[in-house]
Amino acid sequence: MVRRTAALMGVILVTSRSFSDGDLDLVERAAQAGHRILRGPAHHDLDQLRSLLHGADAWIAGTGAVTEEHLAAAPKLKVVARYGVGTESVDLAAARDRGIPVTNTPGANADAVADHAVGLMLAALRFVPDGDRRVRAGDWGVRRGRELGAATVGIVGFGRIGQGVAARLRGFGPRVLAADPFLPDDVVRALGAEPVALEDLFRRADVITLHAPGGQRLVDAERLADMRPGTVLVNTARGDLIDEASVARALHDGILAGYAADTLDGDTAAHDSPLLAPELADRVIVTPHLGAQTTQAVDNMGSLSLADVIAVLSGAEPAHPVPNASIPVRDPVPVPEETR
CATH class of the missing domain: 3.40.50.720 (NAD(P)-binding Rossmann-like Domain)
Structure with a gap:
């Protein structure tokens, strides 16, 4: 059994309500990789998030805003993983300026x-x-x-x-x-x-x-x-x-x-x-954002976002980076083989 030390532990802030709420235990998956999940409010109110951001190494973010002020409050932050596809709520330019990669979960929902x-x-x-x-x-x-x-x-x-x-x-x-x-x-x-x-x-x-x-x-x-x-x-x-x-x-x-x-x-x-x-x-x-609320979609979004966070925290490249520029990110398009 591999002993985990405090130096190896990473703190992953999660502000998506449904993370690890499907069939998969993603909290345990993070622990097996040597990281601890810390929950925060989905609305991303900065006053309530500030102390949580201060100690976070990674952030799995829901639909709330991720602003320059949020990033400034997170001196240890190494990656922002959007739990979903759209990244218009993330200040991509601010993340780029701080050298923080941003990822999303294309196709998951x-x-x-x-x-x-x-x-x-x-x-x-x-x-x-x-x-x-x-x-x-x-x-x-x-x-x-x-x-x-x-x-x-x-x-x-x-x-x-x-x-x-x-x-x-x-x-x-x-x-x-x-x-x-x-x-x-x-x-x-x-x-x-x-x-x-x-x-x-x-x-x-x-x-x-x-x-x-x-x-x-x-x-x-x-x-x-x-x-x-x-x-x-x-x-x-x-x-x-x-x-x-x-x-x-x-x-x-x-x-x-x-x-x-x-x-x-x-x-x-x-x-x-x-x-x-x-x-x-x-x-x-x-309907109140029911579209992505299936067990399968929740598992997919959680798995993809967590995998990218674990990759970055281990020094590897994430599988689903998004352009760090102030442009909307669209859902990737799979092109049929017969048209390639």
């Missing part, structure tokens, strides 16, 4: 989020949550929905999650459009979608699902005005991709028939979002 996106499409098209509320209130009146197979579905962002959505849609049979500036048209076709420009997708699709990085605005009043009346919009990506006030107006005006999302801009602080207005409850579905 892709299947889970793709499942959830298709589930939200069906729930919105068939008024599932509203039907449940009506029955519980004693109202068995029906609302006529639409079949997914009869729709044209537009996928904005065709990385691993977008591709997973396209694969799941094949059994329903809709026409599938995809807009992604990073992918050649022949690759998009090989992956089961028709490549189109973003503007064309918003004009032609009956159902639009967003899978793009945050830090940009994709849906505003101008874009909504170009959509087909009765469009259903699904967002399992980031809340800041849409202008919530404009989407709420479009729902009132009938431009949008439904909005289904796994996020709001500001999330738990967004209880006053116009999308949560009582009069829109029959057309808006919001």
Whole structure:
């Protein structure tokens, strides 16, 4: 048995709520590698994190902000591992300036989020949550929905999650459009979608699902005005991709028939979002970041982030580094063998 000494112990700060909450005991895995897990608040409040950061050798960070001030409070920090794909909440330039590598977990939750996106499409098209509320209130009146197979579905962002959505849609049979500036048209076709420009997708699709990085605005009043009346919009990506006030107006005006999302801009602080207005409850579905919350995705994200942390603390290169620059990091795209 190898004896661990204090000099070998590394402190790994974890601020993701679901880390090691699946089938795998990642706390024990870290201990076997000679490191100790220290838990911190998921909201990343600096006042509450400061003392924890001061002694941390590594940080497995959730969705909260990782700012220059956070990094300045962590003099021993050697790596920040984002528990997930998006890194827009991390000050990558500040990490670069301090020589701190940043990693993420590409593809770890892709299947889970793709499942959830298709589930939200069906729930919105068939008024599932509203039907449940009506029955519980004693109202068995029906609302006529639409079949997914009869729709044209537009996928904005065709990385691993977008591709997973396209694969799941094949059994329903809709026409599938995809807009992604990073992918050649022949690759998009090989992956089961028709490549189109973003503007064309918003004009032609009956159902639009967003899978793009945050830090940009994709849906505003101008874009909504170009959509087909009765469009259903699904967002399992980031809340800041849409202008919530404009989407709420479009729902009132009938431009949008439904909005289904796994996020709001500001999330738990967004209880006053116009999308949560009582009069829109029959057309808006919001879930509390359920997309990545499967046992399999939790295990995948935890395993990848911990493996990269252990690698860096042992002097090796991490398997999933992200560019240390102030640019959004998108989900990597697996290219089919026949197009290589």
